[in-house]
Amino acid sequence: MDFRFDDDQELLQSTVRDFLQGEVTPEVIRASWETDTARSPELWKRLAEIGLPGLLLPEAHGGMGMSEEEMVLLLEEVGRAALAEPVIGTAAVAVPLLCDLGGSLADTWLPRIAAGECVVAVGHPVSPFVEDAHVADLLLLPAADGSLHAVPAAEAEVVAEPANDPSRRISKVRFDAGASTRVASGEEAAELLARTLDRGALACAAALIGVCDRTIELAAEYTRERKQFGKPIGSFQAVKHMLANVKVKLEYARPVVQRAAHSVAHGVALRSVHVSMAKLGAGEAATHGAKTALQAHGAIGYTWEQDLHLWMRRAWSLDRAWGRSSFHLGRVREALFEGDLAIGPGTTFAGA
Amino acid sequence: MDLDYTDDQKAFRAEARRWLEANVPSEPLLSFDTAEGAKQHREWEARLNAGGWAMVPWPVEYGGRGADLLEWLIFEEEYYRAGAPKRINQNGIFLLGPTIMEYGTPEQKARFLPKMASSEEVWAQGWSEPNAGSDMANIQTTALREGDHYVVNGQKTWASRGAYADWLFGMFRTDPDSERHKGLTFILAPLDLPGITVRPIEQLDGLPGFAEVFFDDVRVPVEHRLGEEGQGWTVAMATAGFERGLMLRSPARFQHTAMRLVELARANEESALPAIRDEVTRCWIAAEAYALETHRTVSRILAGGKIGAEASLNKIFWSELDLRMHELALEILGDRGELLPEAPSAVGVGSWLDGYLFALSGPIYAGTNEIQRNIISERILGMPR
Numbered sequence: 010m011d012f013r014f015d016d017d018q019e020l021l022q023s024t025v026r027d028f029l030q031g032e033v034t035p036e037v038i039r040a041s042w043e044t045d046t047a048r049s050p051e052l053w054k055r056l057a058e059i060g061l062p063g064l065l066l067p068e069a070h071g072g073m074g075m076s077e078e079e080m081v082l083l084l085e086e087v088g089r090a091a092l093a094e095p096v097i098g099t100a101a102v103a104v105p106l107l108c109d110l111g112g113s114l115a116d117t118w119l120p121r122i123a124a125g126e127c128v129v130a131v132g133h134p135v136s137p138f139v140e141d142a143h144v145a146d147l148l149l150l151p152a153a154d155g156s157l158h159a160v161p162a163a164e165a166e167v168v169a170e171p172a173n174d175p176s177r178r179i180s181k182v183r184f185d186a187g188a189s190t191r192v193a194s195g196e197e198a199a200e201l202l203a204r205t206l207d208r209g210a211l212a213c214a215a216a217l218i219g220v221c222d223r224t225i226e227l228a229a230e231y232t233r234e235r236k237q238f239g240k241p242i243g244s245f246q247a248v249k250h251m252l253a254n255v256k257v258k259l260e261y262a263r264p265v266v267q268r269a270a271h272s273v274a275h276g277v278a279l280r281s282v283h284v285s286m287a288k289l290g291a292g293e294a295a296t297h298g299a300k301t302a303l304q305a306h307g308a309i310g311y312t313w314e315q316d317l318h319l320w321m322r323r324a325w326s327l328d329r330a331w332g333r334s335s336f337h338l339g340r341v342r343e344a345l346f347e348g349d350l351a352i353g354p355g356t357t358f359a360g361a
Numbered sequence: 362m363d364l365d366y367t368d369d370q371k372a373f374r375a376e377a378r379r380w381l382e383a384n385v386p387s388e389p390l391l392s393f394d395t396a397e398g399a400k401q402h403r404e405w406e407a408r409l410n411a412g413g414w415a416m417v418p419w420p421v422e423y424g425g426r427g428a429d430l431l432e433w434l435i436f437e438e439e440y441y442r443a444g445a446p447k448r449i450n451q452n453g454i455f456l457l458g459p460t461i462m463e464y465g466t467p468e469q470k471a472r473f474l475p476k477m478a479s480s481e482e483v484w485a486q487g488w489s490e491p492n493a494g495s496d497m498a499n500i501q502t503t504a505l506r507e508g509d510h511y512v513v514n515g516q517k518t519w520a521s522r523g524a525y526a527d528w529l530f531g532m533f534r535t536d537p538d539s540e541r542h543k544g545l546t547f548i549l550a551p552l553d554l555p556g557i558t559v560r561p562i563e564q565l566d567g568l569p570g571f572a573e574v575f576f577d578d579v580r581v582p583v584e585h586r587l588g589e590e591g592q593g594w595t596v597a598m599a600t601a602g603f604e605r606g607l608m609l610r611s612p613a614r615f616q617h618t619a620m621r622l623v624e625l626a627r628a629n630e631e632s633a634l635p636a637i638r639d640e641v642t643r644c645w646i647a648a649e650a651y652a653l654e655t656h657r658t659v660s661r662i663l664a665g666g667k668i669g670a671e672a673s674l675n676k677i678f679w680s681e682l683d684l685r686m687h688e689l690a691l692e693i694l695g696d697r698g699e700l701l702p703e704a705p706s707a708v709g710v711g712s713w714l715d716g717y718l719f720a721l722s723g724p725i726y727a728g729t730n731e732i733q734r735n736i737i738s739e740r741i742l743g744m745p746r
Contacts (some may be wrong), residue, residue, distance in 0.1 A: 010431055011363045012653070012660040065379075078362055205538065229742040244745040246731070249738035253677075258739055259673050266652035271362050286646050342642040345623055352645065353620035354438035354613035355374070357652045359363050 018236025057125025174326035209331035262290035394651030424478030453484035487531025523572025545593035680723030
């Protein structure tokens with residue numbers, strides 16, 4: 010039992026943090042919002058150079074051969090930077106799904122993903138929309154009968170749905186499900202979709218941790234500088250205490266996310282319950298953090314000009330993505346009240 | 362990241378489980394805040410100590426079994442799983458003990474720790490004074506050096522376990538010209554010294570869980586000073602860190618309550634409405650989160666790390682969770698939640714009412730949660746004082 014990341018993992022995290030701090034400034038994000046796609050193939054290529062898209066891909070296929078444990082550390086940084094590129098959809102969800110599917114589909118697409126040459130979008134019945142379908146070269150989509158399909162971009166009808174977070178581009182996608190696109194059906198497809206949901210929710214949870222961390226930092230910085238009644242507003246207990254409350258929520262969401270990553274990486278039986286606990290906690294911390302940081306900023310935080318909303322919008326959109334809070338709460342509730350989940354002291358790690 | 366137990370850890374758990382199953386009293390003991398209950402609890406502690414389980418992380422020579430903090434968490438899990446009695450000497454074993462381990466002389470360790478482990482000597486806390494609650498640096502009780510003794514005058518209050526304890530630890534002002542955090546010294550005093558008057562105070566449950574302690578020219582030998590003269594605040598902060606963190610309130614306690622809450626909701630389907638079940642689920646998740654965060658902290662400590670201001674995060678989290686769980690249980694019980702244990706209809710109501718009254722003290726003791734929020738915002742978030 011050692012609930013820590015090792016030095017290599019922490020070094021990887023700080024490398025990615027430094028890279029994103031230098032490259033992905035609020036100005037870069039705002040500039041991307043002004044483009045048609047909000048995506049930068051150049052930046053995606055550079056992220057590939059530090060190994061992000063192919064992180065979960067075995068080294069034999071040109072990837073980094075790492076697991077969800079490293080992935081959550083890096084996604085925390087993605088959240089901290091409010092990075093808009095498709096790390097969650099392509100790197101955390103599509104790559105392991107393609108690995109599961111195997112065959113020529115995997116052989117064709119995985120090396121290209123690792124090289125930063127393409128984007129693969131993944132749909133799931135939990136949402137009516139597909140993120141990054143507008144820039145995807147390949148789409149992995151469920152059909153009404155529960156089967157799973159690999160659809161080349163040219164065969165998909167993608168209708169963009171403008172949404173509140175300009176960084177998260179979502180679309181309605183229609184396609185003709187047929188034998189030529191079908192890659193899995195029946196129980197196999199159901200199992201793949203179940204894993205996909207867990208991976209997507211885990212990835213969002215990890216990014217939400219980073220988002221929340223950054224919003225608290227921004228708010229604390231602002232309250233050090235802004236003066237009213239002749240002193241920094243951060244010296245007032247009413248302001249201190251509301252930010253302290255967010256910090257409590259954050260620090261008790263973080264280990265739940267890290268444990269869920271371990272469970273997904275090791276295929277632990279309670280994986281889905283652990284992921285839902287993580288997504289719920291991280292989503293609540295980040296959305297609570299967003300409105301608290303706004304309150305700490307006051308009117309200036311309510312402007313488009315102030316950068317705070319870059320993270321607020323991330324908090325809201327990631328909280329809803331890959332299963333809203335009530336969905337994940339429901340999954341844990343069912344496990345507690347309708348399943349045979351072992352509970353009580355000494356059961357926390359029994360599934361490991 | 363390795364989240365599996367080693368074979369040694371599994372064997373340790375099995376050994377603890379076997380002993381507890383064979384030795385935990387089948388009937389619950391009376392409250393340790395009654396004379397008869399205090400006696401029962403001391404007997405239980407003596408038995409625990411004879412089995413070598415009184416304070417497993419302590420070195421063998423002080424009554425422990427040299428276990429590490431992970432084994433401590435395992436032992437706590439088994440202790441709560443077995444439904445074993447509350448620890449009457451928690452002020453001693455969980456708070457003062459680790460502080461003596463850090464600041465005590467070899468003589469003090471040998472003198473105090475074994476009798477603490479066995480609960481031959483039960484400890485009371487002497488922090489608060491009438492004018493020093495949250496503002497603990499405002500301590501006014503003096504301990505003035507006269508030769509080999511400190512002469513103590515003044516008053517402590519809200520001294521937990523004061524009514525039935527043998528010793529008291531606390532901070533006293535040894536430099537009468539000093540102010541605030543300076544000039545304070547950490548002193549241990551037997552409660553039977555001439556000049557000490559203990560006046561028990563009935564708590565919200567009607568029992569004397571704490572006491573006022575008056576000092577009138579009380580002579581305490583200098584060798585009962587813990588740490589250096591004037592170093593009291595630093596020593597006390599170490600004790601407070603243990604209190605807020607994993608010693609006093611290990612996760613098993615709250616996981617056990619969360620489990621009982623889930624079981625209560627399952628057994629009372631008609632009153633555990635969907636909205637309540639959602640809240641129960643959140644509580645269970647929070648108890649797991651507390652366990653996970655504690656294991657993360659312990660892993661860090663075992664690798665040479667320290668706990669700092671983040672102990673304040675713990676304290677807010679567990680105290681609010683404990684209160685929430687008891688509120689929900691009483692909501693599920695409805696009118697029956699009002700019943701005292703002796704009421705004819707008090708069947709299946711458990712100890713939730715009692716637990717609720719105790720949980721209400723959680724956000725107050727060990728430093729109010731408002732003080733913890735100040736610490737978090739100033740020392741972790743870097744906000745101005």
